[in-house]
Amino acid sequence: MSTSTELVTEPADADKAAIAALTQRVAAAWASHDADAFADQFVDNATMILTGVFCSGRDEAREFLTQAFQGPFKGTRVTGTPISMRMLGDNAAILLSRGGVLASGETEPSHQRAIHASWVVVRHGAEWRLAAYQNTPVNNPW
Template sequence: MTTQTAPISGPVADEDKAEVAGLPRRIVEAWARYDADAFAAVFTDEGTMILPGVFQKGRESIRAFTSAAFAGPYKGTRVVGTPIDVRFLSPEVAVLITRGGICVEGETEPAPERAVHASWLAVKQPDGWRLAAYQNSPLNNG
């Protein structure tokens, strides 16, 4: 993983770098418990989540979508995600790129059809770092 800091607005604290890089872990942990509330709590109040065929805006919409997905198509799955790039646009805004996807029972890594690259736009809020926007798309394995 590479980390680039843009000192345009000042230096970025090491704890901020760690917290941004830790956002995928928070999503993985929430998914492992099928906890839609914890999943949605990673987002800002007006955060967006874009998946193939899905657009959700706002923490409550994200929570409702994830709750239904955990009870339906995502039941029995787990998600993985590894940061491959982190860039700070300012001390309060960062872009994180991950590689990962959804694993079904017995898989240690996502099958090619469930593997993704994702972009995360993180913003620093008074209570910590949150996702303002998340989007993933299929991993190009070709």
């Protein structure tokens, strides 16, 4: 836990586990193409930024994913590995990860679908929720 003089600290083991559980809920919702379960991992006024996509609020994320799971993300899964995690006070944290979207049969993201992601998470009651999610391609397209 942080003190008033330390804004950025190493998370306690319980917070690490709870934030990891959030990422697992996100991956499970994606794997089942459940836009409602995915959106439920966000706070009401969260933001989600994907390549070419900006969603403001949980409902916009839900709407986008409802369509995407029927179109370009149909049959896909997501994967990710934490790079770093740090607390921003007692009730907020940032997780950086590397992963991507997996097409059917893939175990690693393709060169084109590998991403780095920033997860800004906040304590919401007894659980952690996403306040902001943003990802960007790992591989420079230029």
